[in-house]
Every structure is written in C-alpha cells, then in structure tokens.
Amino acid sequence: MLIVARGLSKRYGRDWVLRGLDFQLEKGEAVALLGPNGAGKTTLLRVLAGLVRPTSGSLEVRGRVGLLSNPPAFYRHFSGLENLLYALRMEGRRTDAQQVRAALERMGLPPHKPLLGYSSGMRKRLALARLGLLNPEIWLLDEPETALDAEGRGLLEEMVQAARLRGGVVIATHDRGWLPQVNRVVQL
Numbered sequence: 001m002l003i004v005a006r007g008l009s010k011r012y013g014r015d016w017v018l019r020g021l022d023f024q025l026e027k028g029e030a031v032a033l034l035g036p037n038g039a040g041k042t043t044l045l046r047v048l049a050g051l052v053r054p055t056s057g058s059l060e061v062r063g064r065v066g067l068l069s070n071p072p073a074f075y076r077h078f079s080g081l082e083n084l085l086y087a088l089r090m091e092g093r094r095t096d097a098q099q100v101r102a103a104l105e106r107m108g109l110p111p112h113k114p115l116l117g118y119s120s121g122m123r124k125r126l127a128l129a130r131l132g133l134l135n136p137e138i139w140l141l142d143e144p145e146t147a148l149d150a151e152g153r154g155l156l157e158e159m160v161q162a163a164r165l166r167g168g169v170v171i172a173t174h175d176r177g178w179l180p181q182v183n184r185v186v187q188l
C-alpha cells in the first residue's frame, strides 16, 4: 500500500472541507478523484502531499510524492531549462543538463525562453517534464489535462500509465475521459 489515510478531516475556519475520509492507494493503481467545484479534491491532494496538515485523522505515505498543481508554479524569470535544473537541485538530485534538455525536447519546449513567455499549455508541459525528471513513486495530479492540446494530452496519458506501473497515481479531475484509464474512482 502506498497511501493509507483513515478518518481524514480538514476544516478551514468553520467550514469542513473533508470529513472522516478513508482513502487508500495501492501500488500499480491509478485513481480518479471526482467531485464538483469546491468538493475538496485539491485539498485532499495537498494533504496527501504533506503541504496541508489535516485537522484530524491518520495518514501514512510510503514513497516519495510529487504534486502537479493547477496551475503549476515556476520562477517566471528563469528559463524552462533553469527551472528544471533548479527543481532537481532543490530535491538534492543529480543535475544532468543533457537529460533535462532531452526532457524539454520530448515535451516540445524551448529550453532558453523565460517562463514569462510560456503559454499555459507550455507551463503544463514543463510541469510534466519536471515531474517525470523527479520521478516520485506517487504522482498526485490536480486537473492535469487543463490547458493541454491533443498531443500534450497524449504525452500526459503515456506518463500516467508509466507512473502507475512504477508506483501509483491520483488524478483530481472533472474530465470523465480519464475513467477508462483508471482502476478506481473516488467521488468526493
């Protein structure tokens, strides 16, 4: 089991966003997290990623976690290449500029353009390249398809299937097109 969460609750002020939620992720699994706007999908991903502390409940996470936020965050004045090298360095990982350039090329991204000049789809592609390079066991994806064109969606789906085989994937989404590609649906 990669994630075992029991009785997770999260409250912001007086508002309960999650209440007594049990959630598990097995190795080899891809899970779609569905629910209307404001249901708590992003909050759950942030709790699972360790960025938000639950108000109550227990959480065990076995493996490295990577979160693809929507929209993804980058340093605006750094280029795509610099952003990826920086992300690897921050994680204490070996930085191989050739490997990073190859990842950018696979995603069809210009290495030297500052992020200020990237479109939202290009940013999403860069975030995917970053996650692929960091290569955690657990991929937490928040509306990953947003802003991607058909080719970008194809690259994303390939990466999701590869990540699922190596570990596990949770996809928070409104896009029911994911349903044939996941093992399980969790409705919030």
Ligand SMILES: Nc1ncnc2c1ncn2[C@@H]1O[C@H](COP(=O)(O)OP(=O)(O)OP(=O)(O)O)[C@@H](O)[C@H]1O
Pocket: 012, 017, 035, 036, 037, 038, 039, 040, 041, 042, 043, 044
């Ligand atoms: N930092 C915060 N402070 C206060 N309230 C918050 C905070 N983050 C989220 N919320 C509230 O928690 C609720 C759930 O938000 P969340 O973003 O998790 O929903 P979601 O299911 O991801 O929604 P969407 O489908 O619109 O992306 C919303 O009512 C939101 O306003």
